Amino acid sequence: MAIKFGRPLEPKVRVVPVKSEARAKEAPALDLTTRPRRNRRTDWARRLVREHVLTPDDLIWPVFLTDGAGKVPVESMPGVERLSLDEVVRAAERAVHLSIPVIALFPYTDPALRDADGSEALNAENLVCRAIRAIKARVPDVGILCDVALDPYTSHGHDGLLRDGVILNDETVAVLVEQALVQAEAGCDIIAPSDMMDGRVGAIRTALDANGYTDVQIMAYTAKYASAFYGPFRDAVGSSVTLTGDKRTYQMDPGNCDEALREAELDIAEGADMIMVKPGLPYLDVLSRIKDEFGMPTFAYQVSGEYSMIMAAAQNGWLDGEKAMMESLIAFKRAGADGVLTYFAPRAAEKLNKQS
Secondary structure, eight states, rough: OOOOOOHHHHHHHOOOOOSOOHHHSSSSSOSOOOOGGGGGHHHHHHHHHOOOOGGGGEEEEEEEESSSSEEEEEEEEEEEEEHHHHHHHHHHHHHHHTTTEEEEEEOOOGGGOOOOOOGGGGGGTTTHHHHHHHHHHOOSSSEEEEEEEEEEBTTTTSSSSTTEEEEEEEEHHHHHHHHHHHHHHOSEEEEOSSOTTTHHHHHHHHHHHTTTOOOOOOEEEEEEEEEEHHHHHHHTTOOOTTTSSSTTTTBBOOTTTTHHHHHHHHHHHHSSSSEEEEEGGGGGGHHHHHHHHHOOEEEEEHHHHHHHHHHHHHHHHHHHHHHHHHHHHHHHHTTOOEEEETTTHHHHHHHHHHOO
């Protein structure tokens, strides 16, 4: 399904008639030494002094997987589909063609394979591992990022092990370590723990190194907030119908910012190569503070709800979707992001490549 952007509605502007052309000529010339508009007067001047630039190198493309054949539309994410193994290989080829450096894999797991412990996450023949091998066999030069969390695999929809209504931390970390090793063995380049369990980055780094995967990188979901913007993603991976309760005991409180700095400091000390803030636009202040404080490669995730809001408004003709897409993406760069995970990645890359 192609992404379609609606035509923006014409704004209602009150037109005030100009009584005389002489009126403008009579205005006294301002005695200004500095006129900032000089640098905005032409396209070439604006490009010359632009402070932040977005390129395809800044994009990570999240892709949803499904068993079977073909593509399955995600209704709450217009233009986004779950892809079969054949289709995800084609997506990887497209990513290389567009100079998108990394694709991120997220599975829709058959409900029959979900259980309370998320055991399918440890299956070396699960959908993610098969996709990794298929992509690497055909498109070895694209980077592959894999989510490490149990929510696509659990019958209760949580990121960790649930016992008597409580998400267990240390027991969950032990399972996440095994999940990370299974993905690394399949050929994953970047392990991205999104679960927000305490100590998981250090445990995963230790296990990767001990098993010979010293070159596998870790991008930690450092500041992942308990957000209302994840709804369409949960539809895409099938956890929206299984989730019991909420995730506030392990994902961060939206009112906190200093806590994100503490989380970043811990993840860096435990061996994270890159860190991430999620969601994106509602947390640009958090992104900026983390980048300023630590100077680490720092990423933002423009999550499903952010994407779907822009798409819905564009399809209803309420805004110019393409301009809103690009404006939202440059906002991440302006706030300090080194890159962005975004469902707009292929569309934005196509536009950027045409401009270059």
